[in-house]
Amino acid sequence: MLRSCLNLTQKLTFTVLLCLVVFCFSCEKPDTAPPRPRPQQTGRTGAIKKEAAIDFNTAVAVLETEKGSIEISFFNQEAPKTVTNFTQKVIGKLYDGASFHRVERESLIQTGSRFQSIETLPLEISDHKHVRGAIAMAKEEGASVSDASEFYICLRDLPDLDGGYTVFGKVIKGIEITDRIAQGDKITKATIRTAP
Numbered sequence: 001m002l003r004s005c006l007n008l009t010q011k012l013t014f015t016v017l018l019c020l021v022v023f024c025f026s027c028e029k030p031d032t033a034p035p036r037p038r039p040q041q042t043g044r045t046g047a048i049k050k051e052a053a054i055d056f057n058t059a060v061a062v063l064e065t066e067k068g069s070i071e072i073s074f075f076n077q078e079a080p081k082t083v084t085n086f087t088q089k090v091i092g093k094l095y096d097g098a099s100f101h102r103v104e105r106e107s108l109i110q111t112g113s114r115f116q117s118i119e120t121l122p123l124e125i126s127d128h129k130h131v132r133g134a135i136a137m138a139k140e141e142g143a144s145v146s147d148a149s150e151f152y153i154c155l156r157d158l159p160d161l162d163g164g165y166t167v168f169g170k171v172i173k174g175i176e177i178t179d180r181i182a183q184g185d186k187i188t189k190a191t192i193r194t195a196p
Contacts, residue, residue, distance in 0.1 A: 054194055056083055060172070061090055064189040065100075067180045070153070071173035071193075072135055078126035079168040082137055085121055085148055086168065087192050089113060094149070095190040103183040108158065110138060111187060112150035119148030124166045130158040133171035133178075153178050 056076035063070040074083045089095060094113040102110035121137065123146055130136065131154065138150035146166050153171060155178060171178060 054087060054192065056080075056087070058194065059087065060193045061087070061169070062191050062193055063095070063187050064191075065177060065181065065187055066185050068177040069174050070171055070177050072169045073172045074169045075126065075128055075167065078128060079124040079166050082121055082124050082146065082166050082168040086151070089149065090190045090192050093190070095187050098187045100181050100183060100185050100187075102152070103181060104155075106155055108152045108154050109178060109181045110150060110152040112138070112147070115149075117147070117149040120145035121148045121166070122146070124168070125163055126167065128167040128170075130154050130161040130165070130167065131170075132156050133175050134167050135169040135171065136161070136165045136167045139165060155179060 056074050059074060061072040061074075063072070074086075076083045094115060095111070096114075098111050098114045100109050100111045102108070123139075123144065128134065134154045136152055136154070137146035137148075138152055139146045
């Protein structure tokens with residue numbers, strides 16, 4: 001009986017030792033090479049790369065729609081806050097996917113950010129008129145501020161609106177596309193082109 005216990009103990013010890021040997025040989029050897037030095041930073045650290053400034057005198061907004069592309073130039077001298085706000089929203093892709101929710105045939109088409117906005121802008125009234133192709137910010141009737149998201153494009157001259165809204169740009173290419181926009185059509189993509 002003692003002999004069988006010893007055999008069992010010997011077998012168990014041999015099995016444990018065998019497992020330890022297999023485990024030790026199966027482990028990878030640690031990398032003995034010294035760690036590579038990290039590249040040294042030169043110049044100022046923590047500096048944030050600035051985006052290139054937009055030259056609003058030559059910048060063009062391109063609204064790609066389901067009916068074609070509409071290109072817009074800006075009246076930055078007369079409406080700098082509105083133009084800056086509009087371009088920031090374009091760069092932030094807030095108009096991508098926005099629907100033309102108001103279409104008044106032979107009058108105007110209106111769209112805005114697909115996100116609900118309660119932002120407003122000061123009115124920047126100028127001598128620019130509501131002529132065919134003019135772009136202006138929408139506002140509530142009688143309000144003293146513009147909506148910061150909603151804008152409309154005039155399909156014909158609308159002199160009754162002159163002096164009450166911020167006209168901040170005009171269509172320079174694709175005016176025929178504006179005539180074909182139907183309610184529910186979308187801006188598939190809006191971009192700012194800075195090079196002529």
